[in-house]
Amino acid sequence: MTARNPQPPAGLVEAFRAFEQAQAAGDSSAVAALFAPGSTTLRGDANGLSVGYEAIARDTGAGAQRRLVQTHVQTIDEDHALVVAVTELAAGGRGQQTQLWARLDEGWRITAAHVSAPSPPLDGSIWRIVGDPLVPCTDPDGTLAGETVAVKDVFAVAGQRIGAGHPEWLQHAPVETQHAAVVRLLLDAGAEIRGIARTVELAYGLGGANPHHGTPPNPRAPHRLPGGSTSGPASAVSLGHASIGLGTDTAGSIRVPAAYQGLYGIRTTHGVVPTDGLLPLAPAYDAVGWLARSAFLLRAVGDVLLPDQASGAHETLVVVPALLDLATPDVAAAIRAWLPRLTREEHWPLDALDEWVTAFRTHQGAQAWETHGEWLAPRLDTLGAEVRGRFEEASRIGSDQAAEAARTAAAAGRSVRELVGDRILVLPSASSVAPPAGADPADLEAARQATLRITCLASLGGLPAVSIPLRTAEGLPTGVCLVAAQGRDRDLLDLATRLA
Template identity: 60%
Template structure:
């Protein structure tokens, strides 16, 4: 260490910390970090505040990258405080830096604040399966000149394979002879394809926690899940790697990551945008969707992917307290405030059948998913992540009789929901909670969220998610839902109301 005099005991504490870090000695690391709610640890993934958060992070990460100390520098503040900056060299290559503020306590030297930097990977494989500069150039010039697209790994990109979030599927996939129509339309409008982005396995999740490739980061809510199944595309847009995230929405797979990551997103009217050369999950509910960082770009993409229709400028907003109350208090408060600010009429709906509607949605979705993928998945269940495997195992048990009954109930729900929405715009939460922390249980959150997202899915309605924030700064999505075919009206409304 340089810059003497160095306070007594600091060198020994520093090297004890380093040895504990390299051996993943969590108890020693916990002891050497100052107790209390003000202790800080930050890196490129976000800031941890408080000893408890830091300890939980260490316990779950499985050790730090192996490294050696190349240089150390000490700047003494006073007898009881010192700043230590260490230059590190990683075993995998590249140099990093660690800055620690040490404080002398009655129990010895402790770290009260730390920041760690390591070389960024050439490609973050949690986000991207393939990436280029660009991967596919524009076909023509048009209204999307200069924009770049992160394509969810369900769409055909000519010359590439569809991976669907599963390495075994990718290994056996064919090389696609043509672009999916939605990809082709974006290229014809002047956009380029930045790359092919990760998805949850077979798009059968809302979390983004792919068991094979990891959880794409959520830069707007660090250490929280990204949301899925349009997870990689959403993270790429949120990080600025691409300006458009092309995805799908079956049960919320655009609206949930948009809500969790503070993005604008649209699930289009069922059948409005082309699904040609798009790998299906559940054809009764699958729709094309996309996310962007601005409402204006969201609308411009709609001008390219949606059919021209007559505008309906009517924008009578309605909110339903019974739906908003499904969400957590912090999310409900944000949605209620948005609805009030924009003059939404509060209306009471009979939601007695909502649990049965959700069950019918999930039953028919599962049955269709098994019809699509069951023959391939049945002998390969061990090659799926636990959550997706569980859904496919349940799907395999649904017989035709249950599927027909579910279809009948879906048809009834579709008619009823459309009657309730009419020519108005429904305001409700895009997701039932803020993004859960990585590692938290997700079953209850998934059920609550799907109780909200299934409404548009059941009725085939367009839905736009508009980003807002809680008082604590976490992203929340406010969802606007309208009658079939009113996609362009919703996109314009998102621009006007923001």
């Protein structure tokens, strides 16, 4: 260790060595313990900035295996010093860490740190396979020329397998001989396929984590979940790796990542966009959707994928306080502050909402097991705990229970369509901001259930829904959702563009 001053302050070298030993041992608790307590301690890396000791302890995991190449100390005074170290990673490449140390009552502690490391050539939590491009467009003069697409790993791409977020599914999947209908339409419009992006296992989840491939990053809300199940495409778009994220929305799988990552997203009217070449989850609710960083591009994709639709003409916006209050106060406040001046407040009869949510979950689960149960039954132990639990629950749904849930869900769908009518319903895209990635599983499940109470309405009604990005007072991304009658997808996209 070299120093600008002849001798580093007493005890600093030993504290730095203890830090490196904890890193080498993968002891994240010991690493965190060498940061200073309090709310002003800082640590930044490629995943974002953690402010305060509690955030650092939560967000900091074991570092990559590395070897110190150079270490330099700049002594500020007897109680403060700056340490800059160059490291050589076992996986290749060099990184650098800069640490500001202070002598406290409990010894030397880091008060601020920044860590840099070589970017991976392919972030496996976001992408399964990527190219430059993976598939070129078929019309370089098309309306989407210059745009790139991250395809959720449930759509057929000719020459590739569908992986569905599960290694064993990928292993047994056949090589696709032709593109899914929507993939072909995008290529014919001039867009290029950048790659195939990750999804929650079999697209059955809203958080975005995948036990096999990791959790895609959320650059708009670092150290928080990206939202799913269209998680990889959302992160790819948010990071600028692709301009369009092609995905699906069964229970909110476009709307939730759009809200969590501050993106525009659309769930289309059920059945209005062709699903040929799509691996289903629950066909009664599966709908094609997509994400973009701007409302204008969201609409441009709609011009390619949506059929001609007669305008519904009415743009009366209505908000239902009981639905808005299903969101956390910060999300509800952001939406109230956003509401256009002429938005009408209405009070809907929602006494049956809990019954509707239960019917939706049961019918969705029954369909998911009918779709995948035969293949999954001997392989349930290959799934992560979260998705395995859902499929296990689905496997226990009897035929009579499934039929009753289908009837209740169909009646609920009719009620939702009648309530929306020819107006546009305004409600949250998700019940909360993105939960922390390391949150307790019970808290994550509670957030999922709260969000389903909101997102199931458009799913039950088969209605189009567009998510528009907002920010809470604390600066975290969230979303406001516009829901309209079946076939009014283009109206919603036009309105979102004007509002943007």
